[in-house]
Amino acid sequence: MFRAMVPRAAPRSLLRPVGGAQSSIRPSAFYVLDRSRRGYATEAEEKDLVVIGGGVAGYVAAIKAGQAGLKVTCIEKRGALGGTCLNVGCIPSKSLLNNSHMYHSILHDTKNRGIDVGDVKLNLAQMMKAKETSVSGLTKGIEFLFKKNNVEYIKGTGAFTDEHTIAVNLLDGGETSVKGKNIIIATGSEATPFPGLTIDEEKIITSTGAIALQKVPKKMVVIGGGIIGLEMGSVWSRLGSEVTVVEFLGQIGGPGMDNEIAKLTQKLLTKQGMKFKLNTKVMGGDDSGETVKINVEAAKGGKEELLDADVVLVAIGRRPYTAGLNFEKIGLEADDKGRLVIDQEFRTKIPHIRVIGDCTFGPMLAHKAEEEGVAVAEFITKGYGHVNYGAIPSVMYSHPEVAWVGQNEQELKAADVKYKSGSFPFSANSRAKTNLDTEGIVKFLADAETDRILGVHIVGPNAGEMIAEATLALEYGASCEDVARTSHAHPTLSEAFKEAAMATYDKAIHY
Ligand SMILES: Cc1cc2nc3c(=O)[nH]c(=O)nc-3n(C[C@H](O)[C@H](O)[C@H](O)COP(=O)(O)OP(=O)(O)OC[C@H]3O[C@@H](n4cnc5c(N)ncnc54)[C@H](O)[C@@H]3O)c2cc1C
Numbered sequence: 001m002f003r004a005m006v007p008r009a010a011p012r013s014l015l016r017p018v019g020g021a022q023s024s025i026r027p028s029a030f031y032v033l034d035r036s037r038r039g040y041a042t043e044a045e046e047k048d049l050v051v052i053g054g055g056v057a058g059y060v061a062a063i064k065a066g067q068a069g070l071k072v073t074c075i076e077k078r079g080a081l082g083g084t085c086l087n088v089g090c091i092p093s094k095s096l097l098n099n100s101h102m103y104h105s106i107l108h109d110t111k112n113r114g115i116d117v118g119d120v121k122l123n124l125a126q127m128m129k130a131k132e133t134s135v136s137g138l139t140k141g142i143e144f145l146f147k148k149n150n151v152e153y154i155k156g157t158g159a160f161t162d163e164h165t166i167a168v169n170l171l172d173g174g175e176t177s178v179k180g181k182n183i184i185i186a187t188g189s190e191a192t193p194f195p196g197l198t199i200d201e202e203k204i205i206t207s208t209g210a211i212a213l214q215k216v217p218k219k220m221v222v223i224g225g226g227i228i229g230l231e232m233g234s235v236w237s238r239l240g241s242e243v244t245v246v247e248f249l250g251q252i253g254g255p256g257m258d259n260e261i262a263k264l265t266q267k268l269l270t271k272q273g274m275k276f277k278l279n280t281k282v283m284g285g286d287d288s289g290e291t292v293k294i295n296v297e298a299a300k301g302g303k304e305e306l307l308d309a310d311v312v313l314v315a316i317g318r319r320p321y322t323a324g325l326n327f328e329k330i331g332l333e334a335d336d337k338g339r340l341v342i343d344q345e346f347r348t349k350i351p352h353i354r355v356i357g358d359c360t361f362g363p364m365l366a367h368k369a370e371e372e373g374v375a376v377a378e379f380i381t382k383g384y385g386h387v388n389y390g391a392i393p394s395v396m397y398s399h400p401e402v403a404w405v406g407q408n409e410q411e412l413k414a415a416d417v418k419y420k421s422g423s424f425p426f427s428a429n430s431r432a433k434t435n436l437d438t439e440g441i442v443k444f445l446a447d448a449e450t451d452r453i454l455g456v457h458i459v460g461p462n463a464g465e466m467i468a469e470a471t472l473a474l475e476y477g478a479s480c481e482d483v484a485r486t487s488h489a490h491p492t493l494s495e496a497f498k499e500a501a502m503a504t505y506d507k508a509i510h511y
Pocket residue numbers: 052053054055056057058075076077078082083084085086088089090091093156157158159186187188189207208228321323324325356357358359364365366367368369
């Protein structure tokens with residue numbers, strides 16, 4: 001695997017002279033490292049903190065620790081900072097979602113607004129370029145923040161050699177090693193493969209292929225009706241693909257989405273042209289022909305059906321990524337789902353090694369990873385930190401958007417909690433009416449006795465922004481009455497939020 005490391009103080013035998021033996025230059029300036037080896041000036045010293053993985057979890061922890069004055073090194077193997085989120089996740093998918101929505105709106109939603117448009121054409125290559133511009137601007141921005149906060153950035157793959165030492169296989173050749181008093185593992189996640197289907201990122205793709213297709217497939221089958229599958233399905237459906245989503249469960253959106261909201265969302269996406277096969281399992285596929293044949297049958301068993309697709313998107317979830325890290329060698333443990341095991345302070349059983357983000361417990365979300373990045377740095381520098389896992393919002397960036405925070409109705413029922421519910425439709429909101437964008441509702445769930453908010457679920461325009469208010473309310477333990485008695489500007493979509501709180505605590509005015 002790894003060739004010999006450059007020792008922390010490189011011995012003379014590894015160095016070759018420059019400038020001739022008679023040079024009067026002092027030896028330290030007179031020698032350069034051998035061609036195959038590259039050293040870092042800092043490798044001789046032990047860092048306060050070494051972070052493995054420069055994704056959202058890792059880079060945020062590195063910056064926060066750098067701000068507190070720690071000597072920090074961050075190792076990232078991708079060649080760009082920002083991890084899955086910036087490079088192949090949140091950011092590129094949202095760029096495509098935004099621009100495909102604009103394209104779709106211009107095609108289908110201009111006439112009644114008094115806008116006559118001419119010939120509308122898709123320039124997919126330019127849409128991909130716009131996505132890449134957003135991505136590269138943001139990843140370079142993090143490199144700048146590293147410099148600003150004195151975080152050393154090493155481009156390479158890290159692996160444990162002992163409890164304090166990370167061997168790094170450098171991206172541009174050679175190796176080095178870094179020692180850390182504290183080490184954070186933030187190596188993220190990868191798409192879960194579907195047994196029997198070989199991912200080639202062209203015909204059978206993960207989300208990474210779905211953000212980089214070079215032409216619009218005529219037919220696309222999406223395996224998995226969770227957020228990533230529905231977002232990417234929305235993009236290609238808007239651009240002209242015939243998209244069929246196959247979902248094993250009886251509802252879309254994954255287990256966090258409220259049943260009522262999921263049903264409404266499915267109705268709205270169906271209206272936009274997407275097809276759904278719920279309670280359906282994929283039995284296997286054949287990609288030997290020009291198109292891919294996918295065998296499906298009812299989840300409870302039944303007649304088989306053959307689906308035909310130019311492209312199949314496998315979106316059945318993500319799993320922790322720790323390959324090649326050598327964590328077993330130093331005695332760290334992963335559970336049966338591959339998540340590295342930690343305590344409340346993100347510590348493994350080796351207390352100076354902590355784990356954050358997608359490669360450990362909790363929802364695989366960028367803002368959860370970011371919260372943990374701040375908290376873990378605070379645990380190291382101050383001895384305390386804060387993440388409220390009960391108030392982490394989820395957003396699906398379809399149109400309309402779907403967003404929620406806290407508990408949903410099915411969870412409250414299962415936990416036998418006495419709750420009340422109130423909702424308000426965007427069709428009764430003045431701003432939504434003005435914008436001709438009235439689909440969806442805001443729904444509150446609150447404790448039946450105390451009125452304390454337990455969950456907020458929205459499908460509607462700008463739901464992803466609106467959920468921040470619900471998250472703040474939940475974080476502060478607000479009641480529906482607190483929200484209902486707070487003035488909201490008119491005319492705004494957020495008035496629907498206030499009215500839904502009113503409907504839960506008392507009665508809405510405008511519905
Ligand atoms: C298509 C898609 C869309 C998404 N959209 C959203 C969204 O809208 N909102 C949201 O909140 N979340 C979204 N997510 C999830 C989000 O991207 C992740 O939750 C987030 O990136 C997790 O951050 P992380 O730092 O834990 O891991 P990652 O971002 O995966 O970063 C881990 C990094 O570690 C590096 N690494 C791994 N092993 C090593 C090693 N041995 N040495 C050095 N480096 C290593 C990897 O190269 C990677 O860059 C989306 C994900 C996908 C796939």
